[in-house]
Amino acid sequence: MRQLGELEAEIMDRLWAWGRSATAREVRDDLNRKRPIAYSTVKTVADILFTKGLLSREKYGRAWAYLPTCSRQQYTAARMQHALEGNPDPAGVLLSFVEQISADEVRALRAALRSAKRPGGS
Incomplete structure (x- = not known):
């Protein structure tokens, strides 16, 4: 299992700390407290983490809610x-x-x- 990239690690850190599923928008809003980042960037990286098997997802309205597959x-x-x-x-x-x-x-x-x-x- 390879090391997470910087943004991958930031997304996973938040989801692990929160202990609940969250949308890319929620993660982006939290990341924006420290630095500006586009929603599309967070969404793309969350989708990559899903493809790698590190996140699961389910529909939450029109958006996906992501949840870590492991601690x-x-x-x-x-x-x-x-x-x-x-x-x-x-x-x-x-x-x-x-x-x-x-x-x-x-x-x-x-x-x-x-x-x-x-x-x-x-």
Whole structure:
């Protein structure tokens, strides 16, 4: 799974934060608080995210309302999995990652490993 472009990330961030579906107009209105952006641009990028499978959509009057198909955590986990799959030394990648994260993140990782449900009970 490839990294999101700048506008793709901004759209996904809003939809993840809102926790509800929203139209391209609503997203555009929120983005316009920081910088001007055209409705057609937001609509095009939302349609691209739909085509990529990151958003679902349903008709809301004459417009489409978009909703993420996965959580931010699921998206990030898929990116991490993709990075591991593409490397001949996944253990080395994981070691390098753990060496770079904070003590709080190490504690969170340990807690996640303890609570992870693995197939076969291991």
